[in-house]
Amino acid sequence: LRDAQPDSLHHLPVHPLWQSPLTIPGGTRQSPINIQWRDSVYDPFLKPLKINYDPTTCLHIWNNGYSFLVEFDDSTDRSIIVGGPLENQYRLKQFHFHWGAINEWGSEHTVDSKFYPAELHLVHWNAVVYPTFEEAVMEGNGLAVIGVFLKLGAHHEGLQTLVDALPAVKHKDTVVEFDVFDPSCLIPSCPDYWTYAGSLTTPPLTESVTWIIKKKPIEVDENQLEAFRMLLFTSDGEEEKRMVDNFRPLQPLMNRTVRSSFQ
Numbered sequence: 001l002r003d004a005q006p007d008s009l010h011h012l013p014v015h016p017l018w019q020s021p022l023t024i025p026g027g028t029r030q031s032p033i034n035i036q037w038r039d040s041v042y043d044p045f046l047k048p049l050k051i052n053y054d055p056t057t058c059l060h061i062w063n064n065g066y067s068f069l070v071e072f073d074d075s076t077d078r079s080i081i082v083g084g085p086l087e088n089q090y091r092l093k094q095f096h097f098h099w100g101a102i103n104e105w106g107s108e109h110t111v112d113s114k115f116y117p118a119e120l121h122l123v124h125w126n127a128v129v130y131p132t133f134e135e136a137v138m139e140g141n142g143l144a145v146i147g148v149f150l151k152l153g154a155h156h157e158g159l160q161t162l163v164d165a166l167p168a169v170k171h172k173d174t175v176v177e178f179d180v181f182d183p184s185c186l187i188p189s190c191p192d193y194w195t196y197a198g199s200l201t202t203p204p205l206t207e208s209v210t211w212i213i214k215k216k217p218i219e220v221d222e223n224q225l226e227a228f229r230m231l232l233f234t235s236d237g238e239e240e241k242r243m244v245d246n247f248r249p250l251q252p253l254m255n256r257t258v259r260s261s262f263q
């Protein structure tokens, strides 16, 4: 399962992102993983996750050459999550997506070995304990990432405002102002989630993430997924490489249990 990349990808040039070690030497809690529903353990002590985002903390959209990030002003506690498996409150820093060239794959996590066409990650950091995001990235309880699966279905109104801005960040290292957006419109209202101790899935791959993976996917339509696939890994003037398949291969579960907030 470690290298669950669809084999059609094997003969493609390895994108620089994946030239980093597919597994970290000595890594015991790497991400992403397959979530085997029947092996997850219901934990009655898990609290509901509380999400409080202030839409005016939204700053801009940035194509960083791996994905497109929507970044937030994290200088105060205006956009935070608390509860769930978390011992502190965590501040929203950015959200981004991972997706495939076609609808058969694209998510980072899988559920019972099923890929979704895309996966949203909302990245938060523990500003109660750590003075900066950069320090939190290096600590076991430094980050909390909410994962939301995207599945092909109805048009998603909230996502469309984001999709409309993507042509402005087609090339790597371009940025566009994006000043009011409430990312909670991208999170299913169903409270059910899985949680496990993992890592970032791109460099620095640090084992600092408490993952909170929502059980229910959100629905987006084909045009909205295609808009993601129009982005480029490459800068303006370089030979164009479409930004697709920006997900890391599955990593071994090793000595970890995935807990569920639901029975």
Ligand SMILES: Clc1ccc(Cc2nnn[n-]2)cc1
Binding pocket: 121, 123, 137, 145, 199, 200, 201, 202, 203, 204
């Ligand atoms: Cl700071 C940072 C670094 C890498 C990523 C990519 C990623 N890691 N886990 N999910 N996505 C997100 C934020």
Ligand SMILES: [Zn+2]
Binding pocket: 096, 097, 098, 121, 201
């Ligand atoms: Zn991610």
